[in-house]
Amino acid sequence: xxxxxxxxxxxxxxxxxxxxxxxxxxxxxxxxxxxxxxxxxxxxxxxxxxxxxxxxxxxxxxxxxxxxxxxxxxxxxxxxxxxxxxxxxxxxxxxxxxxxxxxxxxxxxxxxxxxxxxxxxxxxxxxxxxxxxxxxxxxxxxxxxxxxxxxxxxxxxxxxxxxxxxxxxxxxxxxxxxxxxxxxxxxxxxxxxxxxxxxxxxxxxxxxxxxxxxxxxxxxxxxxxxxxxxxxxxxxxxxxxxxxxxxxxxxxxxxxxxxxxxxxxxxxxxxxxxxxxxxxxxxxxxxxxxxxxxxxxxxxxxxxxxxxxxxxxxxxxxxxxxxxxxxxxxxxxxxxx
Numbered sequence: 275x276x277x278x279x280x281x282x283x284x285x286x287x288x289x290x291x292x293x294x295x296x297x298x299x300x301x302x303x304x305x306x307x308x309x310x311x312x313x314x315x316x317x318x319x320x321x322x323x324x325x326x327x328x329x330x331x332x333x334x335x336x337x338x339x340x341x342x343x344x345x346x347x348x349x350x351x352x353x354x355x356x357x358x359x360x361x362x363x364x365x366x367x368x369x370x371x372x373x374x375x376x377x378x379x380x381x382x383x384x385x386x387x388x389x390x391x392x393x394x395x396x397x398x399x400x401x402x403x404x405x406x407x408x409x410x411x412x413x414x415x416x417x418x419x420x421x422x423x424x425x426x427x428x429x430x431x432x433x434x435x436x437x438x439x440x441x442x443x444x445x446x447x448x449x450x451x452x453x454x455x456x457x458x459x460x461x462x463x464x465x466x467x468x469x470x471x472x473x474x475x476x477x478x479x480x481x482x483x484x485x486x487x488x489x490x491x492x493x494x495x496x497x498x499x500x501x502x503x504x505x506x507x508x509x510x511x512x513x514x515x516x517x518x519x520x521x522x523x524x525x526x527x528x529x530x531x532x533x534x535x536x537x538x539x540x541x542x543x544x545x546x547x548x549x550x551x552x553x554x555x556x557x558x559x560x561x562x563x564x565x566x567x568x569x570x571x572x573x574x575x576x577x578x579x580x581x582x583x584x585x586x587x588x589x590x591x592x593x594x595x596x597x598x599x600x601x602x603x604x605x606x607x608x609x610x611x
Contacts, residue, residue: 284305286305287302289305299356301442318496319437319494320436320441320498321495321498321518322441323441323517324498325519329517329522330500332515332522333347333502333513334347336524337502340524341530347502347503347504348503349502350501351446353446354446354496354498355496355499356411357410357423357424357427357495358409358452358492360407361404361489361610362405363403363487364402364404364466366470366473366484367399367484368398368484370398370480371478371479372395375390375391376391377390377391378391401469401472401473405608406610407464408428408607409461409464410423411457412450418512419499419514419525422525422601423497425603426518427497428606430518431495433518434493437496445498447496464606499515501515506530512527513526514527525601526599526602528597531597
């Protein structure tokens with residue numbers, strides 16, 4: 275099945291549908307009809323959305339509370355974004371080692387000292403897990419905060435219901451630009467990468483890491499979000515809001531930093547620099563005494579290092595014009611058992 279990019283209409287109700295040259299799954303936001311180039315029986319699920327009027331009013335209120343009364347909402351999109359949830363049974367066999375530093379006492383009397391040495395501990399075994407992986411369904415279209423959206427989908431996948439026209443009416447429904455086969459391969463790769471990342475953090479050297487992944491199921495979920503741009507102080511900022519019924523919250527937002535806040539951050543950094551200088555003056559008389567050389571070196575280097583880092587951090591914080599706020603951790607994979 276091929277679609278015309280210029281104009282594609284629902285075969286049931288005749289409503290226009292926004293498609294791209296890469297559209298694989300298309301969904302009509304008016305009647306709920308869906309079609310796939312690979313399977314006419316593919317039926318997306320949808321997480322029920324909140325009332326659009328309520329979301330718009332809530333957006334206006336939260337923008338003013340976060341960015342000040344002068345902030346103005348400039349652009350709003352009510353989106354149903356496509357996220358595939360793939361269930362995978364994965365098994366990874368691994369072999370490597372980790373180094374551990376141990377200590378022992380050598381010598382006797384005044385010649386006694388503590389000696390450290392490294393030992394190599396074999397690390398091998400098998401990871402067997404059932405996982406859920408969230409895969410965003412758009413190929414080139416970037417959505418601000420999509421990482422938080424994928425995490426939210428994994429949290430609420432059980433709330434998804436069969437697609438009905440009333441649930442998507444008035445929302446811009448984005449179809450998937452990935453086929454199910456492509457999504458399954460992407461999920462398997464993501465699992466293998468996750469296991470390798472986890473094992474590399476457990477080992478000093480990882481020799482072997484082989485993953486087999488069997489897909490247990492996959493569903494396409496349409497998740498409601500409110501994508502907004504607002505203006506404050508002559509600059510535009512972005513915000514994405516969870517549009518699920520009864521769970522309205524800001525998922526991720528760009529927030530302006532006021533001049534007073536930048537001054538406070540700069541003063542805080544200056545206070546740290548002053549404290550580091552004071553510490554250096556207090557430690558100076560101790561250098562050259564019977565304190566071990568390693569400790570004397572640390573006492574000499576630490577204060578200027580702290581001062582330098584604080585100055586660098588302070589300059590960045592004092593000149594920053596925005597900060598990123600997130601209420602949801604960006605997670606696209608979850609262990610189920």
